[in-house]
Amino acid sequence: MDTIKDKALRLLDQKIVNSNMKKHSLAVGAIMVGLAKHFGENENDWEVAGILHDIDYEETNKELDRHTISGSKFVQDNGFSKEIAHAILVHNAMHNIQPETRFDKALFCADPMSGLITAAALVLPSKKLADVKPESVVNRFYEKNFAKGANREYINVCEQIGLTLEQFSQIALLSMQNISELLGL
Numbered sequence: 001m002d003t004i005k006d007k008a009l010r011l012l013d014q015k016i017v018n019s020n021m022k023k024h025s026l027a028v029g030a031i032m033v034g035l036a037k038h039f040g041e042n043e044n045d046w047e048v049a050g051i052l053h054d055i056d057y058e059e060t061n062k063e064l065d066r067h068t069i070s071g072s073k074f075v076q077d078n079g080f081s082k083e084i085a086h087a088i089l090v091h092n093a094m095h096n097i098q099p100e101t102r103f104d105k106a107l108f109c110a111d112p113m114s115g116l117i118t119a120a121a122l123v124l125p126s127k128k129l130a131d132v133k134p135e136s137v138v139n140r141f142y143e144k145n146f147a148k149g150a151n152r153e154y155i156n157v158c159e160q161i162g163l164t165l166e167q168f169s170q171i172a173l174l175s176m177q178n179i180s181e182l183l184g185l
Helices: 003-013 021-040 043-052 069-077 082-090 102-122 133-140 152-159 165-177
Strands: none
Touching: 003 021, 003 043, 021 043, 021 102, 021 165, 043 082, 043 102, 069 082, 082 102, 102 133, 102 152, 102 165, 133 165, 152 165
């Protein structure tokens, strides 16, 4: 019998072609699992939200004003919960829908954090997550010209769920290191 994660991975394979987008989705899913464990939340739902958060990215052709609207509907139409669909919808700040719940806020900050951590690994000679330290993620956070696409304001939403930047960096990095083989890092 398929698990909720199996279904999410199948949909990801159907809708996302770019291998780096797939890896990004898996990385965000891993971070969401780490956050769910930390907070005692539903790991399956949180992971699925991370895996599916950019499910419409290629379809909307990177038009950020459309991104997550169709994805949220697609996720709900495929039997996932309203909470998952809502977290996916609000993770795109262009819609001006504020993340309300801890679940929403976790996805909102996990998305750019995955990019910051990936970039921190890629500048190392080894290009391996195993060689990235939580303190180097924090240091890179403060370098304005490093990984410009990783929105620092969005990452700082971690404080709204009760985590310091240092705590969030550690949880996120360890979570991504747990799936480093899948990420090729």
